[in-house]
Amino acid sequence: MVGDVPVNIDLIRAAEARLAGHARRTPLLSSPFLDRIAGRRVLVKAECLQHTGSFKFRGAWSAITALPADVRGVLAYSSGNHAQGVAYAASLRGLAAVILMPRDAPAIKIANTRALGGEAVLYDRATEDRDALGAGLAQERGLELIPPYDHPQVIAGQGTAGLEIAEQARALGVSKAEMLVCCGGGGLSSGIALALEAEAPEMRVRTVEPEGFDDVAQSLASGTVVTNPLRSGLCDAIVTPAPGRLTWPILQRLCGPGLVVSDAQALRAMALAQERLKLVLEPGGAVALAAALFLPGQIEADTVIVTASGGNVDRDVVLRALAMGESDAEC
Amino acid sequence: MVGDVPVNIDLIRAAEARLAGHARRTPLLSSPFLDRIAGRRVLVKAECLQHTGSFKFRGAWSAITALPADVRGVLAYSSGNHAQGVAYAASLRGLAAVILMPRDAPAIKIANTRALGGEAVLYDRATEDRDALGAGLAQERGLELIPPYDHPQVIAGQGTAGLEIAEQARALGVSKAEMLVCCGGGGLSSGIALALEAEAPEMRVRTVEPEGFDDVAQSLASGTVVTNPLRSGLCDAIVTPAPGRLTWPILQRLCGPGLVVSDAQALRAMALAQERLKLVLEPGGAVALAAALFLPGQIEADTVIVTASGGNVDRDVVLRALAMGESDAEC
Numbered sequence: 001m002v003g004d005v006p007v008n009i010d011l012i013r014a015a016e017a018r019l020a021g022h023a024r025r026t027p028l029l030s031s032p033f034l035d036r037i038a039g040r041r042v043l044v045k046a047e048c049l050q051h052t053g054s055f056k057f058r059g060a061w062s063a064i065t066a067l068p069a070d071v072r073g074v075l076a077y078s079s080g081n082h083a084q085g086v087a088y089a090a091s092l093r094g095l096a097a098v099i100l101m102p103r104d105a106p107a108i109k110i111a112n113t114r115a116l117g118g119e120a121v122l123y124d125r126a127t128e129d130r131d132a133l134g135a136g137l138a139q140e141r142g143l144e145l146i147p148p149y150d151h152p153q154v155i156a157g158q159g160t161a162g163l164e165i166a167e168q169a170r171a172l173g174v175s176k177a178e179m180l181v182c183c184g185g186g187g188l189s190s191g192i193a194l195a196l197e198a199e200a201p202e203m204r205v206r207t208v209e210p211e212g213f214d215d216v217a218q219s220l221a222s223g224t225v226v227t228n229p230l231r232s233g234l235c236d237a238i239v240t241p242a243p244g245r246l247t248w249p250i251l252q253r254l255c256g257p258g259l260v261v262s263d264a265q266a267l268r269a270m271a272l273a274q275e276r277l278k279l280v281l282e283p284g285g286a287v288a289l290a291a292a293l294f295l296p297g298q299i300e301a302d303t304v305i306v307t308a309s310g311g312n313v314d315r316d317v318v319l320r321a322l323a324m325g326e327s328d329a330e331c
Numbered sequence: 332m333v334g335d336v337p338v339n340i341d342l343i344r345a346a347e348a349r350l351a352g353h354a355r356r357t358p359l360l361s362s363p364f365l366d367r368i369a370g371r372r373v374l375v376k377a378e379c380l381q382h383t384g385s386f387k388f389r390g391a392w393s394a395i396t397a398l399p400a401d402v403r404g405v406l407a408y409s410s411g412n413h414a415q416g417v418a419y420a421a422s423l424r425g426l427a428a429v430i431l432m433p434r435d436a437p438a439i440k441i442a443n444t445r446a447l448g449g450e451a452v453l454y455d456r457a458t459e460d461r462d463a464l465g466a467g468l469a470q471e472r473g474l475e476l477i478p479p480y481d482h483p484q485v486i487a488g489q490g491t492a493g494l495e496i497a498e499q500a501r502a503l504g505v506s507k508a509e510m511l512v513c514c515g516g517g518g519l520s521s522g523i524a525l526a527l528e529a530e531a532p533e534m535r536v537r538t539v540e541p542e543g544f545d546d547v548a549q550s551l552a553s554g555t556v557v558t559n560p561l562r563s564g565l566c567d568a569i570v571t572p573a574p575g576r577l578t579w580p581i582l583q584r585l586c587g588p589g590l591v592v593s594d595a596q597a598l599r600a601m602a603l604a605q606e607r608l609k610l611v612l613e614p615g616g617a618v619a620l621a622a623a624l625f626l627p628g629q630i631e632a633d634t635v636i637v638t639a640s641g642g643n644v645d646r647d648v649v650l651r652a653l654a655m656g657e658s659d660a661e662c
Contacts, residue, residue, distance in 0.1 A: 027358060048609040278379040278642030280609040311609035315653055322646055
């Protein structure tokens with residue numbers, strides 16, 4: 001069923017119409033202090049201010065509002081942000097939401113999923129097969145699976161962030177830029193790439209991943225899908241094994257080369273986002289900003305736009321980031 | 332000269348036209364978690380996302396763009412946020428900005444003022460007379476003084492936040508609400524009150540101050556201006572001795588009763604803003620949210636709107652807030 005829906009700009013525009021008045025139009029922020037560190041203009045799409053603290057609400061709302069009216073409920077699996085987006089979107093629509101989550105996801109994400117109305121079912125990343133568990137639950141309880149990225153309506157929903165970016169950049173007089181996107185399975189990256197292909201064709205979309213989880217960068221470099229070993233990492237929101245079946249062809253056609261940052265760089269970017277943008281980011285939501293700030297030699301454009309894609313972070317990680325950023329206080 | 336300009340809705344609308352495309356239109360945020368704590372709907376005007384990290388840029392830009400074209404430069408005195416707003420607004424207009432700041436202002440505010448192009452001149456709050464120093468500098472160097480709140484164009488600039496709030500609340504279907512404003516000298520409170528009188532007359536504006544600095548609450552209660560002893564406090568951005576000459580009549584006519592929160596409540600609100608809104612607030616910018624969350628018995632309306640008016644805070648205060656908020660982690 002999913003495979004029958006072409007993922008293109010029309011699907012994104014249709015999602016935009018369904019999201020109007022429900023998703024937040026997040027601001028495109030900047031700071032002269034960040035421009036100085038990066039050596040170029042830096043614009044930050046603050047998706048951490050989206051409902052449930054990440055861009056994932058867009059894809060969730062898009063997918064759920066595209067379901068038939070008689071659906072009994074939805075099922076999602078994710079490290080947390082997708083789960084929160086699905087739980088909240090489903091609760092706003094009066095639908096049940098069962099969320100299959102790894103037992104080692106940050107405590108705040110599990111608690112939030114439950115508080116937002118989701119039924120959290122936990123599993124062990126190392127010993128259990130998430131996909132098999134999910135398929136069983138879906139069949140048993142008659143739920144529609146909303147996958148975190150490999151779904152046309154999810155990609156279309158994330159792409160609405162790209163439509164906003166194109167319009168907001170245009171209002172600032174920016175048509176040429178490198179667009180850096182925090183990348184896990186590629187839902188946000190591919191959605192934004194399709195939106196900018198139509199609305200800002202002079203922008204180049206580049207994925208940003210954490211070291212050790214750079215399956216997309218390696219796949220883009222080699223021209224064939226490369227897989228990471230499945231394990232957990234600091235940037236838990238974007239720790240994925242490989243680009244998706246639907247996202248990969250879009251990434252390959254429109255994106256690259258991929259960028260890779262260290263955990264330390266992600267933490268320093270978190271500290272600078274706090275200090276200079278007044279934004280709370282999670283590590284996985286800070287990797288694009290980290291690339292803009294700390295990899296200047298790998299970027300060519302005068303303007304770089306980054307997604308600050310999520311802010312759902314445990315307090316101890318914020319404390320670690322603020323300690324890391326100590327030396328940047330007077331930047 | 333200043334006394335000749337009436338402070339009214341027309342002045343605010345004119346300021347809005349000058350701010351268009353220069354000040355940020357900040358989002359009105361919310362979180363189901365905060366609604367649950369407050370026991371009512373809470374909408375948060377995120378002015379910490381304004382240029383220079385506080386609403387003060389609005390008033391600064393409004394005042395500076397209203398100056399004659401041949402002005403040589405501007406002078407400002409403040410605990411920091413106003414100074415940053417004036418320094419940045421002046422630098423964007425190609426004007427010199429001399430900033431008279433207390434020596435004990437947070438280090439980040441002094442450094443930021445300088446980095447934004449301002450010339451920071453430091454004085455001792457206890458032993459030196461700020462107003463006399465400022466008047467001397469203005470005369471000596473031919474600078475226009477931009478006071479932090481007692482100036483028609485500054486009040487008008489801050490009032491533009493009120494125009495946005497009225498429009499954003501209307502889009503959410505909200506016409507009746509209590510509007511809580513973080514209050515120092517009353518520039519933001521009086522500007523928002525004038526804007527809402529015209530655009531959302533069913534909203535009631537109430538000032539929020541920290542304990543020990545509740546000159547406005549006491550003045551509103553007694554009907555006559557009450558003065559605090561001049562000293563420093565955690566909520567440094569809103570530690571002022573008394574309502575202003577221009578702001579007081581507006582506050583008295585349109586606002587009240589004033590609310591008062593403890594430093595501990597401001598710190599807990601900061602922690603919850605980080606966790607639930609992904610916003611970095613300073614203590615003085617968190618007092619209105621603190622009142623909404625922790626003084627439910629003193630609020631009547633079903634919806635409360637608060638200004639999150641600034642986010643310029645030293646790291647050690649953020650760490651203190653995150654430690655204070657520990658017990659709210661599972662709220």
